[in-house]
Amino acid sequence: EIVLTQSPATLSLSPGEGATLSCRASQSVSSSLAWYQHKPGQAPRLLIYDASNRATGIPARFSGSGSGTDFTLTISSLESEDFAVYYCQQRSSWPLTFGGGTKVEIK
C-alpha cells in the first residue's frame, strides 16, 4: 500500500496570503496524484488531477506540481471560501489511498 503523508497538518493564514501544501508518497506514483478540497457537510471537490491539471471549473489560483514522490498544491492568494481541509490521493496502484489531510484555517 502506498502511504501518502501530508504536511503541515494545519496552516493558519489570512485571506490574500499564499498557501503551500505538501504531499509525500512512500514510493513513486509518477504523476498519478490528485488534490481535493473538503468542507464540513459537503462532498469533497476535485481540484487537481495528474499532479498538475486543474479540474473543470477550478480557479487559476489553485495549482499543482511534482512527480514521483513529492507533490505540492499551491493556492496563490487565499479567498474566504478556500479555508477547508485538503487531501491528496494516488491512483498509481490499488488500494487507492488518501493522505491524512491539511487543514487551512483562518489566522
Place this chain on the structure above:
Amino acid sequence: EVQLLESGGGLVQPGGSLRLSCAASGFTFSGYTMSWVRQAPGKGLEWVAAITGGLITTYYVDSVKGRLTISRDNSKNTLYLQMNSLRADDTAVYYCAKPRAVTTSYFDYWGQGTLVTVSS
C-alpha cells in the same frame, strides 16, 4: 446532470449487517469503475472499495476484506456495499464516488453521503 444518491445508512450493533445503495444518473453508469469512500468522525478520507464497470473486478482496502462486499446492477444504475460483521471502527459517512473518466480513478462526482453508526 450527474447525480449520486446514497441510502441505507443507520444505526447497527457490532457484528450486524447493513446494505448501502447508490443510485446513479446522468452518465453511462456501466462504463465507469465506481468506488465507496468513507470518513470516520474527526478523521480523513479513506477509500474502501471499487468495482469495474464491465468485467466486474473488485478491489478493497485490507481492513474491510472479507466483511464488506461491493457490487453493482448496471440495469438499475445502482452501486451497492454489503456490510457484514460490522465493527465500531466502520462508523463513518460513506460516499459513493464516480471517476472523472472511464480510464482513471480521480473522483469528480460524489454523493451526499450516508452515515453508518456501529454501536451497542
